[in-house]
Every structure is written in structure tokens, then in C-alpha cells.
Amino acid sequence: MCRGALGEQFAAAEFDLPQDQIWLTGMVDFADAAIECGDTRYAGPLLDRLEPWADQLPATGGSALAPVSCYLGGLTTVLGRYDDAEAYFAQSASFCRRASAKFFAARTDLSLGKLLTERRGPGDVEQARELFTRAQTTAATLGYGGVERRATQALRALA
Numbered sequence: 001m002c003r004g005a006l007g008e009q010f011a012a013a014e015f016d017l018p019q020d021q022i023w024l025t026g027m028v029d030f031a032d033a034a035i036e037c038g039d040t041r042y043a044g045p046l047l048d049r050l051e052p053w054a055d056q057l058p059a060t061g062g063s064a065l066a067p068v069s070c071y072l073g074g075l076t077t078v079l080g081r082y083d084d085a086e087a088y089f090a091q092s093a094s095f096c097r098r099a100s101a102k103f104f105a106a107r108t109d110l111s112l113g114k115l116l117t118e119r120r121g122p123g124d125v126e127q128a129r130e131l132f133t134r135a136q137t138t139a140a141t142l143g144y145g146g147v148e149r150r151a152t153q154a155l156r157a158l159a
Contacts, residue, residue, distance in 0.1 A: 024058040028071045035074035035111075043078040050075070054091065057099070066104040067095040074111055082119045089115065102138055106147045109135040113154055129158055 027050055034042035054072055058065045073088035089112040096105035113131035116124035136151035138144070 022060050024053060024056060024068070025060050025065060028058050028065055028068060031071040031075055035071065035078055038078050040078055043075045047072060047075040047079070054088065055095070057095070064101075066107055067092045067101075069095060070104065070108050070111060073108075073115070077111070077115045077118065082115060085115050086112070102142060103144055103147070106135040106138045106142075106144060106151075109138075110147060110150055110154065113151075117154070117158065125158060129155065132158070 027046065030042070031046045031050060033039075034046055050068055050072055053068045056068045058068060069088045070092035073085045073092060076082075076085035076088060089108055092108045093105060093112070095101070096108055109131040113128040113135070116128035116131070132151045132154045136148055136155065139148035139151060
């Protein structure tokens with residue numbers, strides 16, 4: 001997205017995808033791009049469309065993505081709605097624990113840590129450090145290279 005052609009086309013279509021079996025997957029993919037770019041223009045409309053699906057897990061075929069609540073946490077972080085974001089990340093973490101989804105739990109830890117780092121409330125930096133460390137340890141143990149690199153970078157940025 002980040003103001004690219006595909007993002008512009010999606011915005012021009014009023015953030016609407018065909019309502020088929022891969023709709024939710026497509027929507028969270030666009031949400032992920034908006035989160036990574038920190039793009040408030042896209043975050044709000046995507047949040048509005050995805051909120052009813054907060055307790056769902058997008059999946060197509062044999063693969064699944066993070067719980068929708070994790071993407072909602074990222075979108076609300078982009079919008080500066082930190083309390084809402086924290087609640088969505090708690091929902092995502094709970095889902096991941098119940099499902100034993102360790103990869104998505106580590107991603108949730110990273111995202112919540114990012115939120116806490118941005119918010120900088122009392123105790124936030126310390127809690128972010130714990131979350132980044134947990135994500136890094138899980139990722140190193142289970143071979144999640146991308147998550148491990150991102151957690152390591154986040155820890156360095158806190159130092």
C-alpha cells in the first residue's frame with residue numbers, strides 16, 4: 001500500500017473486495033500492509049470492515065494467518081487508539097494460547113511491544129522489553145527467522 005497503485009485502486013473501490021471464500025484473507029493482507037506502512041488513510045476503513053470479524057482466524061486451503069484481532073490491534077495502533085489496540089492484542093494472545101499458535105503468539109507479542117513502545121506510559125517500556133524478549137526466544141527456539149530478527153531489532157531500539 002504505502003500510497004502505491006494497488007492501495008490507490010483499493011481505496012478507489014471503497015476498500016471493497018468480492019465477498020467470497022478468500023475475502024477475509026485479502027482484507028487482512030491489506031490491513032497488514034497498512035500497519036507496516038503506518039498508513040492512517042487505509043487503517044480506518046479497514047478497521048471498520050474487519051471489526052465484526054475480530055474473533056475469527058483467516059485461512060485459505062492449508063494455511064492460516066494471525067487472528068483478525070491481531071490485525072485490528074495493529075490498525076488501532078496506527079490510528080493512535082492505544083487502549084483499543086491493547087484490548088485487541090489481548091484478544092489475539094488469548095486466541096493464540098487456546099489454539100497453541102506459537103508463531104502468531106510471537107507476532108502478537110511483537111505488535112503489542114510496538115504499541116507499548118509508541119505509547120510510553122508507566123511501565124510500558126519494561127513490558128515491551130519482556131514481550132520482545134519472549135518473541136525473540138520463541139522465534140529462536142522454533143525457527144521463526146523473520147520474527148526473531150524483528151524482535152532483536154526492537155530490543156536494540158529500546159537500549
